[in-house]
Amino acid sequence: MEFEVDEELLDIFVTEASDSLEQWEAISLNLKKNYSADDLNKLFKIAHSLKGTSKSMGFTQLGDFIHKVEDLIAWVIRQDREITASESQFLLTTHGIMKKWLTGLQLNGNTPDVSEVLWTIGEYLKGEIENLDQLNTSNNMQASEAHAATETSQRTGIEFLKVRSDRLDSLIQIIGELSIHQSIITHSLNNNDVQSNNFKLAVHQAAKMTKEIQNESLALRMTEVRGLFQRLERTANDVAESLQKFIEVTITGADQELDRSVVEAIQDPLVHIVRNLVDHGIENEEIRVAEGKSARGQIQFVAIADAGGILLKLCDDGKGLDSEKILEKARQKGLIKDGTELSENEIHKLIFLPEFSTSEQVTEISGRGIGMQVVKDTIAQIGGTINIVSKKGEGSEFHINLPASLNMIDAVVMELQGNKYSIPLQELVEIVDLNNSKLEDTEESHPLLNWRGSLVPLHYLSNELILNQDYAVQREEGSLPQAAMIIKSNDNLLGFGVDRIVGHQRIIVKSINGEHENNDTLKGATILGDGKPSLILSLSDLSDRLKSNHRMEAV
Amino acid sequence: MSEAILQTSEQLENDKYLVFRVGTSYYGISLSEIVEVTEKLDTVPTPNTPDHVIGVVNLRGEVITVVDTRHLLGQEKSESHLNFVIVVNTDKGKVAALVDQMIDVRQINKEIIEESTSSIQSEANSHLLGIAKAEDRLIYILRFKDFIQEALSRLNGER
Known part of the structure; x- marks a missing residue:
């Protein structure tokens, strides 16, 4: 690095420059497809402002490099002609080089060596070289690597999010409304007035707003x-x-x-x-x-x-x-x-x-x-x-x-040995009431369920999940699962019996602290209305595991 | 001069230990390792996990894993005796450890902690800093975070 820069300033510079580069890439891609003098002018402006900010940050080399690219664009504009294929490809190559530069600045201060590029552009502008293909091929692969590298660096550094301002405004507005209802609630409680309609209305409204805030704040991440x-x-x-x-x-x-x-x-x-x-x-x-x-x-x-x-x-x-x-x-x-x-x-x-x-x-x-x-x-x-x-x-x-979103899913909440678990709705084909269905016994450990004319193997879910028995409420002897969840895994139908279906709910997926990442059956957890956590289980993963177990037994 | 003062206050902080009981033994862990201590919370059992993982709890909106210290410390298993939760921060986020009983927070001078020599407490041995002698009992001083962390990393292997 050329000299020490305040880290926060650097982060802001990199974020802003990355935004400019994203525009640069979009415009260059467009330019490659259809030439327009307008686009070329836009690129010129981006280059100009990037050059300015780089130099003011003290990154003279980067500034000089962009300056040279700016020269090239100005040169094409002056000639009042369409851009050549090799030139427009070079603008994409430039994007790769600049991206790599930003990554370098952010990670370790290692910046690419562009002396060869600068020299070649110089010669090209003088008319000594016919096209820029040589530069494009030698820098092309670097560009894709730079892409990969930036992704990693973005994960480690501070992340800036761009948020649509109308969404933020509406969120702030809802929160404002919520606080009004909250003060009505507090006031009614202080006056021992919980039977009044005002109070009931406020509670109802507050619940509605909370839900809206939940939706709006999730939308911020979209x-x-x-x-x-x-x-x-x-x-x-x-x-x-x-x-x-x-x-x-x-x-x-x-x-x-x-x-x-x-x-x-x-x-x-x-x-x-x-x-x-x-x-x-x-x-x-x-x-x-x-x-x-x-x-x-x-x-x-x-x-x-x-x-x-x-x-x-x-x-x-x-x-x-x-x-x-x-x-x-x-x-x-x-x-x-x-x-x-x-x-x-x-x-x-x-x-x-x-x-x-x-x-x-x-x-x-x-x-x-x-x-x-x-x-x-x-x-x-x-x-x-x-x-x-x-x-x-x-x-x-x-x-x-x-x-569309990782944080919120539709799920069916069901009960198993006194605890509530959630299954993503996406996984389920149908839920069947076992009281009104026919089961056929087989020689194997599980019965078959007669479902819409086909026979579906039915496993009792608690038997397949090895739960910590000491802490589970024991099921009463002889009681049978009330409902079955039918899933389709690799074109095969499979049923899982559960004690009771609680309901269908939209739940927020939370990650579980502690090392559960190798346990694929566990997709996370959520917190239900009663304040108790509920684990999100993947039945399709479980069925894969069942299948491989059976195969092992057969061998 | 000021350096010396700093050192002493840091030492004082380090010398404060939470003492708790698991089964028949007493353990001490440095206060700096603890996020919080609460009474037992409602636990939901997790499927296909080793015995020392009891399940998960809701700690003010966070879902965290609960481990059974009776099991980890080689004590007799008994759910009804585990009444308190010690929350520690590990590399994998917060983890709750269930223990029997909170005794007190006390200052234990480094000097009276004797390095352990024997093979007692085999499970926890590698994370045993030493043993402190209190009035009427022995207190095993643990590097709790490392101890819990290692137990969790076994979670993946044993399945």
Whole structure:
């Protein structure tokens, strides 16, 4: 670092500069698609103000670098011509370099060496070099790394949130109203006037406002998927650039909202999928034209509101998944037995198995570390699901279902041995009243439930959860579970018997302090109206575990 | 001069211990390790966890794990005797430890804490700072946070 800077000032500088860079990236991406002199002017302004703030913070080198970029933009504007492909790609490269710089400043003061870049721009402006491709290729990979590095640094440093001001205003307004009702309540209590209508009304209103505050404050954490899509577009662009492929990215539904933590969690998996789409999906130009497709590969990012959550679709119109190849590979690796018949969809699902990669040679782009299995697991961790729809020759679509917010879910609260547990509503197919259902005994330890014409294995949930028996209220001898929760896990139906259903509730998910992270059945906890904690259980995880136990017994 | 004063007051703080009883033994832990002490709270048992984890409680809106010190200290198991909760801050957040009875807070001079030599208290031995002799009893001085933390880290392994 050039000299010591106050840490708080530095944080503010980095946050503001990151915002500017985000705009920079969006505009550059746009510029690459459609040239507009307006956009170029905007970039010039951003560069100008960034240069100013960098220099005033004492980061002269960064300032000098941005100055050079500013020169380049001014030079293009002066010539009154459209920007060349190599120049617009360079503007994206610049974004990567500046981003890396900011990360460096924040983490350890290590900043990238840009002397070569500065020199090349100088020569280019003088007309000594024809284009900037050399710079783009040598700095391209660095850019994606910088992206990854910033993500990590943002998690460690102080985080600044941008919040929509109208949401904050409405929150403050509700809190103001709440305090009025609160003073009515206090006043009535002091005057021993709890029977009055005023008092009752105030209590009722206060309850309503509290609920509103809860909703509004959660909304503060929501963010549009626009930023996420922008980053994915950037990735698609970078990958296409380095593979000499030509693509066009279309974005739909960028204004859908997700919780920030959801966006943070899925960013890396989605980047991996997009890399795969471009690398494995999109064919070379000649092949595409020969097959009667448009010369440019079409990549689509779509966000749709769906059943209390968001459905993201990442699509390409490339080769599609090759079922035969996947099958062959799966057989080779012994993942499936000979003679097993699998549906098209089941075959596609094989790519989510560990260490599965169909690309014959591992390319630098998609062959890095994380496989599709990690993608699936990460998405499952935050309560989402992923599916592939693919047709050979026509392209692939990844469908990712996500909860809009991690903090609040719809759940069914039920009772088990005197304690209340919550099950996410998302997991349940149906709740069945066992008093009015038929059970059929089997030789196995659990009966079968006759449910809508099919036989569903019914497990008594307390038997499957190993609870600390000393502290659980003992169930009366001979009493039977009153209700069954039916879930679907890997296309199989499974029932869990519980003592009693308490009700359906929207609950706030809290993490449990202490080391429970390896216990996948525990998804967190919530606090119920009676002040007692209630654990949130994942029945689908439990059923996976049951299945693997049975397999072990069979061996 | 001022340095010397500082040192003494810090030492005084360090020398204050909360003494409590678990089963038949008495234990002391430094006040600096404790977040708070309360009476027992309603506990909900957690599934598929080892025996020394009793469950979770609601501590003013936070859901925290409760461990059974009787079990951890090798004492006879008995729920009805565990009446108090000591909350400590670990690397994984707050954790509540159930103990039998609070005795008092007392000053114990470092000098009278004798380093333990034998293999008594095997579970807790590695976190035993020493033993202090009070009027009529022995007080085992524990590094409580480390002790609880290690118990929790075993939570993942044993399952």
